[in-house]
Amino acid sequence: xxxxxxxxxxxxxxxxxxxxxxxxxxxxxxxxxxxxxxxxxxxxxxxxxxxxxxxxxxxxxxxxxxxxxxxxxxxxxxxxxxxxxxxxxxxxxxxxxxxxxxxxxxxxxxxxxxxxxxxxxxxxxxxxxxxxxxxxxxxxxxxxxxxxxxxxxxxxxxxxxxxxxxxxxxxxxxxxxxxxxxxxxxxxxxxxxxxxxxxxxxxxxxxxxxxxxxxxxxxxxxxxxxxxxxxxxxxxxxxxxxxxxxxxxxxxxxxxxxxxxxxxxxxxxxxxxxxxxxxxxxxxxxxxxxxxxxxxxxxxxxxxxxxxxxxxxxxxxxxxxxxxx
Amino acid sequence: xxxxxxxxxxxxxxxxxxxxxxxxxxxxxxxxxxxxxxxxxxxxxxxxxxxxxxxxxxxxxxxxxxxxxxxxxxxxxxxxxxxxxxxxxxxxxxxxxxxxxxxxxxxxxxxxxxxxxxxxxxxxxxxxxxxxxxxxxxxxxxxxxxxxxxxxxxxxxxxxxxxxxxxxxxxxxxxxxxxxxxxxxxxxxxxxxxxxxxxxxxxxxxxxxxxxxxxxxxxxxxxxxxxxxxxxxxxxxxxxxxxxxxxxxxxxxxxxxxxxxxxxxxxxxxxxxxxxxxxxxxxxxxxxxxxxxxx
Numbered sequence: 001x002x003x004x005x006x007x008x009x010x011x012x013x014x015x016x017x018x019x020x021x022x023x024x025x026x027x028x029x030x031x032x033x034x035x036x037x038x039x040x041x042x043x044x045x046x047x048x049x050x051x052x053x054x055x056x057x058x059x060x061x062x063x064x065x066x067x068x069x070x071x072x073x074x075x076x077x078x079x080x081x082x083x084x085x086x087x088x089x090x091x092x093x094x095x096x097x098x099x100x101x102x103x104x105x106x107x108x109x110x111x112x113x114x115x116x117x118x119x120x121x122x123x124x125x126x127x128x129x130x131x132x133x134x135x136x137x138x139x140x141x142x143x144x145x146x147x148x149x150x151x152x153x154x155x156x157x158x159x160x161x162x163x164x165x166x167x168x169x170x171x172x173x174x175x176x177x178x179x180x181x182x183x184x185x186x187x188x189x190x191x192x193x194x195x196x197x198x199x200x201x202x203x204x205x206x207x208x209x210x211x212x213x214x215x216x217x218x219x220x221x222x223x224x225x226x227x228x229x230x231x232x233x234x235x236x237x238x239x240x241x242x243x244x245x246x247x248x249x250x251x252x253x254x255x256x257x258x259x260x261x262x263x264x265x266x267x268x269x270x271x272x273x274x275x276x277x278x279x280x281x282x283x284x285x286x287x288x289x290x291x292x293x294x295x296x297x298x299x300x301x302x303x304x305x306x307x308x309x310x311x312x313x314x315x316x317x318x319x320x321x322x323x324x325x
Numbered sequence: 326x327x328x329x330x331x332x333x334x335x336x337x338x339x340x341x342x343x344x345x346x347x348x349x350x351x352x353x354x355x356x357x358x359x360x361x362x363x364x365x366x367x368x369x370x371x372x373x374x375x376x377x378x379x380x381x382x383x384x385x386x387x388x389x390x391x392x393x394x395x396x397x398x399x400x401x402x403x404x405x406x407x408x409x410x411x412x413x414x415x416x417x418x419x420x421x422x423x424x425x426x427x428x429x430x431x432x433x434x435x436x437x438x439x440x441x442x443x444x445x446x447x448x449x450x451x452x453x454x455x456x457x458x459x460x461x462x463x464x465x466x467x468x469x470x471x472x473x474x475x476x477x478x479x480x481x482x483x484x485x486x487x488x489x490x491x492x493x494x495x496x497x498x499x500x501x502x503x504x505x506x507x508x509x510x511x512x513x514x515x516x517x518x519x520x521x522x523x524x525x526x527x528x529x530x531x532x533x534x535x536x537x538x539x540x541x542x543x544x545x546x547x548x549x550x551x552x553x554x555x556x557x558x559x560x561x562x563x564x565x566x567x568x569x570x571x572x573x574x575x576x577x578x579x580x581x582x583x584x585x586x587x588x589x590x591x592x593x594x595x596x597x598x599x600x601x602x603x604x605x606x607x608x609x610x611x612x613x614x615x616x617x618x619x620x
Binding site for chain 1: 450512513514516517518519520521522523524527531532535536539
């Protein structure tokens with residue numbers, strides 16, 4: 001099956017006062033209708049990956065290398081017109097903080113209508129009609145009244161629903177979700193996750209769901225990719241990665257959550273801090289924090305090795321881990 | 326409580342678009358100070374527009390025998406000036422010129438300054454530097470000095486004083502427009518608009534303009550009073566309108582000599598300038614709070 005999103009060997013380097021090697025060879029293949037949970041801590045390159053996919057990084061300060069294909073078309077060579085058609089049309093994005101991502105001076109209905117008018121060339125009234133239908137789809141109570149509401153008149157959960165609605169208004173094939181539940185409280189968070197999962201099935205969308213919360217990733221993903229210092233260190237099906245975490249970093253992440261922790265024992269933290277990315281990393285970026293570090297870790301870029309069932313790990317110990325696990 | 330009852334009373338149909346400006350007007354009408362100021366300004370503006378049809382004395386017709394009559398003289402309710410011309414008539418006719426030179430430069434500066442400021446703020450980089458550093462040059466001079474200098478260099482006259490006042494008010498408006506645009510540009514909803522496929526022009530026209538126009542407009546209305554005072558000052562110095570044209574600043578100047586003989590009449594043009602400018606200021610304050618949808 002042909003992947004709808006195919007990123008291979010993507011490098012992103014920010015120039016300026018300080019050089020930052022944000023992405024150092026990212027490969028992602030996303031099939032139609034699949035949900036990929038992109039997991040990692042702050043600064044690991046999750047959001048940069050999404051923005052690169054939409055070519056939304058500032059062009060003057062960014063070096064972009066590698067290839068990005070959406071529906072088989074090379075995103076790197078698209079001109080501005082084609083990019084505008086792709087953004088919101090084929091690929092859509094929802095943001096972390098809905099209060100900031102909705103324009104405060106326009107009503108929800110007008111904002112959605114505008115996007116529909118832009119992509120489908122229909123009248124503004126037809127756009128508003130679509131907005132109303134969508135408000136029902138994302139289950140906002142009394143949608144007719146909410147159509148004319150300003151973002152500040154709605155609650156946090158309702159704003160995030162409106163944000164999702166805005167992203168889905170033109171029936172995209174790929175949805176990029178940049179920590180959409182982080183700013184919400186726990187009960188609303190689960191509602192939004194369930195809604196997203198439902199809409200994803202209904203629309204048959206492929207989703208890249210970025211989060212730093214492994215609990216959220218488990219809730220929504222089919223596959224998981226763990227990022228560290230601008231690289232994917234482990235990827236595989238949800239079951240494989242959670243049941244048999246094979247990269248020391250993934251294991252550290254799983255050990256540091258509350259799920260499965262025992263009362264009275266301390267939560268395990270990963271010692272140290274993520275590396276500075278002002279130089280391109282050589283060898284394994286995680287090695288300074290790793291408890292199983294060996295001389296082989298620092299030598300060269302470690303390849304992703306498949307340890308079965310498309311479960312890939314970027315670690316010199318991968319083979320041994322497989323045998324031991 | 327009132328909010329809840331309103332919601333129940335008016336469940337809007339799906340096609341109703343409650344405009345942003347309709348909401349602003351609704352909130353503005355609730356503020357008694359703004360309403361009072363608006364009424365005063367409206368009366369003055371209407372009087373100025375309708376001056377020829379109000380049955381007033383000829384504002385240019387002087388008389389040597391009825392010079393400097395006090396306020397309350399029969400037939401001349403506000404007295405007469407140093408050449409025996411009817412003060413009421415001259416104040417009403419003077420409002421035409423004074424409002425004209427008070428409003429037009431701010432309006433022009435608003436259009437030019439907003440465009441320049443948004444371009445500088447949105448495009449950034451070298452364009453920003455070029456525009457803002459040029460503006461800084463104008464900023465080096467105090468506004469009164471700049472207006473006097475430009476008017477003086479170009480020569481007296483209404484057109485030249487309009488021009489000089491416009492030039493004086495462009496830099497502060499560009500400054501405000503640029504800083505508001507810069508802060509709006511970095512907000513998430515601009516990114517979100519790009520992510521949903523909006524082009525640069527759409528973003529600038531819809532999202533940037535929609536968010537920056539309010540603050541700039543409010544700032545510009547607060548400049549009207551300054552502009553009127555500056556215009557009056559130019560006329561007072563003999564750089565704006567020329568006698569016998571009725572204009573409040575100029576009237577203040579010519580009546581200056583009569584201040585010991587008939588102080589109340591001499592103060593009238595000043596009172597008018599004061600009332601109009603304070604009304605514009607209070608109205609712009611009201612507008613500021615009415616336009617803040619988040620409150």
